[in-house]
Each structure stands twice: as C-alpha cells, then as structure tokens.
Amino acid sequence: MPELSLVITVLNEKDNIKPLIAEIRSALAELDYEVVFVDDGSEDGTQKEIIAQADDRIKLVELRKNYGQSTAMTAGIDYTTGEYVALLDGDLQNDPKDIPFMLNKLKEEDWDVVAGNRANRQDGMFLRKIPSKIANAIIRRMTGVYIKDYGCTLKIFRREIAENLGLYGELHRFIPVLAKLQGARITQVDVTHHARIHGQSKYGINRTFKVISDLMLMVFLRKYIQKPMHLFGSMGFVSLFFGVLINMYLLVLKLMGHDIGGKPLLILGLILVLGGIQLITLGILAEVNVRTYFESQNKKTYQVRKVYTGNKLAEVLPVTIA
Secondary structure, three states, X not given: OOXXXXXXXXXXXXXXXXXXXXXXXXXXXXXXXXXXXXXOOOOOOHHHHHHHHOOOOEEEEEOOOOOOHHHHHHHHHHOOOOOXXXXXXXXXXXOHXXXXXXXXXXXXXXXXXXXXXXXXXXXOHHHHHHHHHHHHHHHHHHHOOOOOOOOOOOEXXXXXXXXXXXXXXXXXXXXXXXXXXXXXOEEEEEEOEOOOOOOOOOOOHHHHHHHHHHHHHHHHHHHHOOOHHHHHHHHHHHHHHHHHHHHHHHHHHHHOOOOOOOOHHHHHHXXXXXXXXXXXXXXXXXXXXXXXXXXXXXXXOOOOOOEEEOOEEEOOOOOOOO
16 A cells, blocks of 8 residues: 555646656655546547556546546545545646655644645736635635635645545535545645646636535535534524514504505515525424434544543544544
C-alpha cells in the first residue's frame, strides 16, 4: 500500500498529460505514491496519452461518459489504496512540487486536511479572480468554515476523511465544508499557481447559480442536518404568529362592521397561516427522515478521532460514517 494516492480528474487535457506526469515524477521522487487518473468522458485522445505515459505507479479509470468533476473525484478516491489522498487538477495550473510540503505538514502537525491557497493566482481578473473572492467570502460567512480559497483543487486528506466526503452533484467546490461535517481539522497553505498553457478552462461565469444552490445545501447540512425542526419549525412559527395576528386584527374589524372581503391583508394572513402550518409539518417530517437515515442504517451522529487508554493511544473501532 503506497503512502500517498494522487487523484487527478481530466477532461480533454491531452496536451497536458505528458508534462504533468513528468512534473509528478520529479516532485514525488522521494515518496511512495500512486497516481489515479480519472478520465471524465474525454474526446481528444486523453486516455491514449495517459496509457502511453503510464508506468506501474499510474492507474487510469475511464468513465463511460462525462459525469462531472465531483463524481470523477469520487471514482478516483474509490480506486486509491494510499494512507493519504491528494487531489490535483490535470491542467498544469497546480504544481506537484507543493505536495511533499503539504503532506509533511499534515503528518507532523496532525491535521486531517491541508488545503491549497492560490496566493498569486494566474487567472483573469474580472471573470475569475473577483467573482472567486466574492464567492469565497460569502461561503466563509454562511458556512463558518474559514478557508481563503475554496476553488483550489490541490488538497491532501487522511484516507478516512477522503473516503467519506459524500461528493454528489457538483459539491467539489465545498470539499472543506464536507470535511468539516466529519469533524476534520483543516489548515491551508499558500501554493504555486500557473497560467493555463494548453486546452480550455471548463469553468465559466455561468456556474454562479449552481454555486448558490449548492451553498444553500451546505448551510443546511452544516447547521441543521441533525436538527431540521430548528430551521423549518422556527420559520413556521414566525409565519403562523404573524398570520394569526393579522387574522385577529381583521376579525376585530369584521365584528366592528367593516367590510374585509376585498382587503389584500386577508389574503396575506391566510397565506402566512397556511405557510406556517406547512413549514412546521415539513420540519416534523424532516426530523422523522433524519432518524430513519441514522437508525435504519446504524449510522452514528458522531465520529471518534482518537481514543486513549491511560496515556497510550488505543485503536479506534471502525464505525459506519454518517
């Protein structure tokens, strides 16, 4: 079993494969490592180029079609065997030379995740840097996970964290949040970032709405996954309170002989009452689903990092991760 498994997802990166593999071999020469390439539906001969450059340390996982980066990362992690798992972009913008330092920091300082921060990012200012800074600030504020650069793929994990990230859809942008949900200790270090030389970027400004949608999910998972009634119930009771208040006011007006039939306030009051009841009901159903999720599969609502017997580190018994 190698010490480090390097997962690289690629889509139409044929011209980058040869120099990337050369850089990896040079940068990781002192490490016991393997490289798992995941081809996510390339149509330019990327697969053949990987096979042509491969040696015993390199695996190629070829997916049947383009599933997206999150799914490709999950497939790559599933095929790793190393004690530590690193993620790296296949476009030569990340530098493999940063990996040994990051790995040593993870081991020596006992972190669970070491993430890269592109301190001197080599991308366009208005279409990449500024939107990224704004998005990073919003994500930090709403999730409480204070990472400077969520978009940097270069990260190193302990195996147990990488295996249970739960990367669905396009959640690779929120890997630090997903790791934090497991109780991971995360730090970040500055890494080198190069301008893209070959191929086309797969990212664009059109991903903004996807990020916003995924962010809402991350906020829910981070704050309310074990207590959904706190979210839906609170909103429901607020809505119900104001709805009842409005309807009581209209009832008084009706008893005083006023006509309330044509008032928009009546419609608002009814909507708030019905909406409040629905939100409270949704919260109860969500609570039932949470209990079904954990109890039916014998999942735990906690994770144990270490166990000591006296002053000695004991083995942590494996549990099913939630």
